[in-house]
Amino acid sequence: MASADPSEELECFICLNLSSDPVTLKCGHNCCLDCIGHVLDTQERSEGYSCPKCKEEFEELPTLRNMVDNFLSARPDQEEFGVTCTPCSHTPVPAIKSCLSHRGASPCNHLGFHSKSPEHVFCDLATSLENRKCSVHKELLKYYCTKDSTCICLSCRLDEEHWEHQVETLDKASEIKKKKLRNVLPKLMAEREEMEERVQSLQEHWRKVQGKADDETERVTVLFRDLGRRLDDLERRVLSDISGQVERVSLSVSDLIQQLEIKEEELVRKMADIEDLCNTTDPLTVLQESDTSDLCDEDRERHDELLYDGGDLNVAGISQTLHIGLSDIMSGVNVHSFAGTHVYPIFCAKNKVISGLTDLLLDVSTAGNTLRIADDRKTLSFSSSHLNLPETPERFWCSQVLSSQSFSSGRHCWEVNVRGSNWWRIGMCYPSIDRRGVQSVIGYNEKSWCLERYGGNSYSVIHGSKEIPIPGSVYGNRIRIDLNYGAGRISFYELCDPIRFLITITTTFTEPLHAGLGVWNGCIRLSLAYQM
Template sequence: MAAMADLREELLCSLCLNLYTDPVSLRCGHNFCRDCIEKVFQNQNRPGDCKCPNCRRVFWERPELQRNITLCNIVERLQVTEQQGFSVTCTYCVHLPVPAVKSCVMCEASLCELHLNVHSKAPEHVLTNPTQSLENRRCPTHRKILEYYCTEDATCICVSCRLDGQHGEHRIQTLQEAGEKKKEEIRHLLQELKTKKEEMEKRIKRLEIHRRNVKERSAKAKKKVAALFEDLTRRLEDLETKLHGDISQQEAQVSLSVTDQIRRLEEKKDEIAGKMSSLEELCSMADPVTLLQERLSDNNGVSDTEEEEDGEELGDLDVELISEALRSGLSHILSDRKDVVYVSEAVDISLDVDTAGNSIEIAGNLKILSWTKNTANRQQTAQRFQYSQVLSVQSFSAGRHYWDVESSKWGDWRIGVSYASAARHGDLSWIGHNRQSWCLRRRNEEYTVRHDNEDHLVPHRIMVLRFRVHLDYEAGQLSFYELCDPMRLLYTFTASFTEPLHAAFYLWEDVYGRRSCLRIITET
């Protein structure tokens, strides 16, 4: 502490006796505050008047002031240190701030090491860690030191407060006892927070692992897609080459046929030209006897070309054959690459009446279900749900599958998947209330997803009452989509499926008594 005080002495300007402010240096090596030395030089205008206030060195011209960056940094650090370390200073060190090491509640004073050594050691002089709020250590009513704690009023009191009757029947503890109890509560709270912190760290770690896995899967998917398009490009180019060849072959065949017809017609044309020349010669004869004795053919020397032209068939490209080759080629290419294209199978879901609760009506070739107040009086079996729920006949233990569902405008419902081992009776049998089922839920026109009795709010406003349930069994993903344009993801569950999954449905009326209805959409 003494060294700190000595350092402060070295950082005082000799003109203003305060810590340097924007310190500057003269050529003689002495330092001053910029404002201080400029004021001195303002009164020294004539040559030879400019002198250093410390060493009296003469400057024939007003010296240029150079900012002392090092000294400026030292002053700034000292000020920061004083603000942090000297928040409580000794009450008795009036000439120079010295940090306090203890505070006396009785004297309402703070003491440095030197004054602490000569301070009274009497018991009433209670010493605490350095503090500026010594006033809070005394009773505001009796001005005595606070020694007790009233648990009922939750306040610190002095001995007079305890004896004057105001707290007479209250439970009183010493400050030490109350402090230990408070510490115990804080320790308990700390333990709870520590547990929560550890849980948060575990969740963060799981999320980081999930993010890393998604990144790895994304890289693999991109690599797969790149390979797919490279292969598709090659196959399409091969198909294009083949189709070009087929078209060229058809063109050659048609061209050959047309060329042959042109050749034959050219021969007919030459024959006709010869006949025309002979007839023209006859027309030019002057002797009628010779003309009349010339015998003409029945068709006047013209063959039946017109009849041949009327009956001939001109060849052309077979567009349908080319189209069929294109369709067949594209279909073959896509069917060979289903493993890369992530093709999901659209499944034809039908409802299992043997599992349907008696408050469900089933119609439409086992595709439509609605809630009813009338009991269906179906035979009670171990497979039948107590409440208005039903499973699908189909189950899925591998692959990618999806099915679409359309809901009514009113009523409450749930759509999702469930193991066949799920309970059939009691509150835990409801879809989403147990570990065996997952669902998208509408209740009072609010949409959530639910599993193991835990809800998550769907972040989007639902605009279209058509939904898709998509199951990727091996990946352990169950996703719900809104079938708007474009299709929008609502939520994805991630789980390790251990049993075959059935499509599951739940129906109920809403708060206004309007019944719900669901229809399984069959692709055509």
């Protein structure tokens, strides 16, 4: 009797389980060989056999060949299980471990059976059995040679190659290695934490650098935008000055040309009159006409005067406007800085137009006892011997002196001839500067600024004991100092050809300023001084 469901054909109608060693009776019913055997043992053999279910008689017990194999191979869901559990062959169940001792896979509910025996060794299903066998003897690897650091089988252990070597079981060798690894693990964790801290530190450093870069980018962008605006304004101002001068000169020249044309017409008439007189034969007529011989000289003088009054383009004034404007713009570019003071290097400059000469003299009462002041109060020279000058609160203990005049407003300029010395300091000081101790030296305090040449062939600017070298060598023998008190600027020039604008110091002045000069060999001299 056939059934629509193949699983029903494999079910034993006696024990109601999947048939073990299945047989098919003549009537078509299926059952286990053991089950039907127990039942048929109770029947009389002489009378043959009968199906316990339908009572049909038969003489043989044919087996159900390949039915289970065909059934299992025909199941559509077998591939879904992958590697199946060997004991569960009646129902495919995914295996989770492989027992090397039994060469089979085992699921969770059969692990207990295998784990009861110590010779059962489990491994992951992904581990190939061939990888756990000795490549020489094809036996399972069960030992570990500590000398050769390799896993070996029993035959390897008995070979001469490993006979005298120290050999451990895989379990013991594994535990030893695990112990070492556990000891290494804290060190690795510490290293990892250190790496994380270093990474965090680098990331923090990078964030700071990026922040600084962003700030500098914004600052430079604003600076150049402001410089562009100021340059545009200066360009418009200078071009307007030029066009204004051109217009004024054009008017003067046009007026002069008009006057000259009028004079030219007068000269033409006079020339015609003279020719007529020259052609006259009557002497009385010639002598009675007025004398015009001096008219040409008179007209030439008036012509020269008109030509002079016509004027010219004031190039010096244009250069002054341009230079002052550029200097004002450059004063906004911070290159070096003291505390509250900014220093700007500029590499060249034109002569400035001055409005009047002034007389800058030295205050003898402030001169140090090793400083000799000439009678003109403009020349100072170093004395190797003490001059025994009267001790006064105003006198410096070192070889330097202040000017008599002070400046609290306006723009001023003076020159110093330094040909006679290669160790000097010139600059500006507040009158409240100390007169004793190292802090009284020009540049070594917050109340003075100076340019120094100390023996070598280069300059430095000093303020608050901080020194900033100026690039370039010494070329000239005269130094010019420009003071713009209102703008808070002190500029130093080297008067060579061309004039070299060394440096500009920008700060906020809080007291009147005196010129300060010091010399430590030879002599230096104040020359021109003027107000701009």
